[in-house]
Amino acid sequence: MDFDDQLRRYFGTDDMNAIAPAALDAGIERMGVDLGMEQDRGRRFALWTLMYLLGAAPDLDVAFKNAEDRDAARDFMDLMDKATRE
Known part of the structure; x- marks a missing residue:
């Protein structure tokens, strides 16, 4: 699963700076649901x-x-x- 694909799937854009706070919260909630249901270890x-x-x-x-x-x-x-320390 590609990083940009994940951003588009959950937030509707691959530009992190363009994600509105409400869209960020909703996308994170969807990700949590998908994580709980996902069986493939790599996708999880x-x-x-x-x-x-x-x-x-x-x-x-x-x-x-x-x-x-x-x-x-x-x-x-x-x-x-x-x-992040470097």
Whole structure:
């Protein structure tokens, strides 16, 4: 799942600066519903990462049943933390 595709699907645009606050809230809510229903591990991870970037990701133990997926999410969080410090 491509980042721009996710933005268009949930927010109607691939320009983060063009997303109105109400549209952001509605898109995040739809993402949460989709995350809860998604069975494909890769798609779940893609949804969770975008939610994480938007500050709306559920806790790892809620989002991922698989320990490998939780570890990958922790690695992603560490990478994002490191990137924002540099």
